[in-house]
Amino acid sequence: MRWFWIDRFEEFVVGKQATALKNVTYSEEPIDDYLPGRPHYPHSLIIEGMAQTGGILIAQMQDFHPKVVLAKIGKAEFNSIVVPGDQLRMTAKLMSLQSDGAIIEGHVTVNHQPLAEMELAFGILDDSFGDTSFFLPGGFFRILRSLRLFEVARHEDGSPIQIPDYMLEAVRQEAAQ
Amino acid sequence: MPSSEEVFEKVQAALMDALGVDDDEVTPEATMVGDLGAESIDFLDIVFKLEKAFGINIPREELFPDDILTNSSYVKDGTVTADGISELKARLPWADLSKFEKNPRVQNFGNLLTVNDLCRYVESKL
Numbered sequence: 621m622r623w624f625w626i627d628r629f630e631e632f633v634v635g636k637q638a639t640a641l642k643n644v645t646y647s648e649e650p651i652d653d654y655l656p657g658r659p660h661y662p663h664s665l666i667i668e669g670m671a672q673t674g675g676i677l678i679a680q681m682q683d684f685h686p687k688v689v690l691a692k693i694g695k696a697e698f699n700s701i702v703v704p705g706d707q708l709r710m711t712a713k714l715m716s717l718q719s720d721g722a723i724i725e726g727h728v729t730v731n732h733q734p735l736a737e738m739e740l741a742f743g744i745l746d747d748s749f750g751d752t753s754f755f756l757p758g759g760f761f762r763i764l765r766s767l768r769l770f771e772v773a774r775h776e777d778g779s780p781i782q783i784p785d786y787m788l789e790a791v792r793q794e795a796a797q
Numbered sequence: 798m799p800s801s802e803e804v805f806e807k808v809q810a811a812l813m814d815a816l817g818v819d820d821d822e823v824t825p826e827a828t829m830v831g832d833l834g835a836e837s838i839d840f841l842d843i844v845f846k847l848e849k850a851f852g853i854n855i856p857r858e859e860l861f862p863d864d865i866l867t868n869s870s871y872v873k874d875g876t877v878t879a880d881g882i883s884e885l886k887a888r889l890p891w892a893d894l895s896k897f898e899k900n901p902r903v904q905n906f907g908n909l910l911t912v913n914d915l916c917r918y919v920e921s922k923l
Contacts (some may be wrong), residue, residue, distance in 0.1 A: 723842065
């Protein structure tokens with residue numbers, strides 16, 4: 621199973637907020653498995669989608685080098701369920717950033733109607749947790765590109781972000797092999 | 798300027814929200830780690846909630862003097878030296894260090910902070 625619970629980014633303002641889109645389909649395994657007889661998309665995966673949206677927002681601020689992990693769900697309130705055919709928009713707003721962690725507030729809509737409010741805390745791991753990256757640079761670049769991050773990501777002044785050189789170099793090296 | 802009672806009530810609310818504890822657990826003497834069960838990630842949450850509740854900025858080093866506790870000039874064999882204690886008192890004038898001074902092992906510092914200390918710190922920022 622591919623552990624990506626967002627389909628693409630729609631908006632990304634560096635260090636401020638990001639909005640990701642997720643289309644829910646019947647072909648996804650958790651739809652049937654979560655509550656047999658009542659197919660719906662688990663709230664826990666919506667939280668994970670928000671964590672992926674917020675985690676990438678945080679990591680991008682340092683060219684995706686930091687290892688960002690969801691550390692605490694301070695709040696997650698849902699007012700409805702999500703079923704196949706629904707479209708989710710997850711907006712993560714960066715509320716606090718420290719050297720060892722960050723907090724985002726998350727707002728989710730389903731078919732443009734309010735669905736959920738969240739508050740998530742992230743840990744930013746230092747080298748005491750090991751110096752191995754979560755992703756290989758080339759592979760991570762392809763994931764971010766598939767999510768259309770580099771198409772929509774902008775600085776506050778409207779200028780586009782640059783693809784980090786180390787990612788491009790990794791892709792070049794892979795192609796040369 | 799809010800009264801001490803008002804500060805306590807807001808700090809109490811922030812801790813109840815961040816740690817999922819009841820109001821009767823958040824007493825002035827309660828320690829953040831030992832009594833209320835705060836873990837490292839909770840402090841990020843607590844700082845965020847206090848900043849929001851009081852409209853203040855809380856630099857990490859003001860509450861967590863890691864630079865002192867990892868400085869070999871102030872720590873010998875895992876114990877904070879007299880110079881280190883002086884530095885801590887200067888950095889954290891709002892904290893009651895009397896218990897820590899009796900056995901100033903670095904590992905004991907994590908359980909030093911009480912709700913009352915936090916209230917005094919917030920008051921010093923208002």
